Amino acid sequence: MEVKVNNVLVKLINGDITKEKVDVIVNAANAWLKHGGGVAGAILKKGGYSIQKESDEYVQKYGPVNTGDVAVTFAGNLEAKYIIHAVGPIWHGGKNKEEEKLKSAILSALKKACELGVKTIAFPAISSGIYGFPVKRCAEIFKESIEKFTKNNTCLDEIRIVNIDKEDHEIFVEVFSND
Ligand code: ADP
Secondary structure (H helix, E strand, O other), X not given: OEEEEOXXXXXXXXOOHHHOOOOEEEEEEOOOOOOOOHHHHHHHHHHOHHHHHHHHHHHHHHOOOOOOOEEEEEOOOOOOOEEEEEEOOOOOOOOOOHHHXXXXXXXXXXXXXXXXXXXXXXXXXXXXXXXXXXXXXXXXXXXHHHHHHHXXXXXXXXXXXXXXXXXXXXXXHHHHHOO
16 A cells, blocks of 8 residues: 655555665664564564674664664665664553654654665564554554654655554554545
């Protein structure tokens, strides 16, 4: 599914994010940039160990990444130029500023992509897997964040949201279809 949000093309895709041909792949990372399972595991498996090595060097130098914030590494063997590691919140029932923190992670990744001078970016549904964030609410926050960001966007041409899970992907399609 494709929609135009302000001046940016948003594509919702059911598939494996590591296969996307984009400038930046966003990772659903943890604070210590230890890439184990889910999206992070898939990125490491295909991108190679250099991504973990660079991540470890980053944490050694700057400390763990705050929830809602991002760190950048190169993308190893992946076709993308960069990985933006975005740390989303763990869902604790919704009273722990989880929504605000997810929004911050998305907006920080978009802003960082512009600083890197790239045109295309692919996101996973940050926090909605191992971190337990409700998928529909996650999709709504992606939509709100992209609407906000694209009001003043002068750098990105295309934002993709890629989910390997068909049902989760369909929830995103439904949310982005509503005005
Ligand atoms: P988090 O720890 O932030 O919840 P996960 O990696 O566990 O992150 O999952 C985030 C979302 O990414 C989930 O909806 C999951 O179904 C999806 N996902 C897992 N692997 C992939 C992949 N290779 N490509 C695209 N989406 C994926």
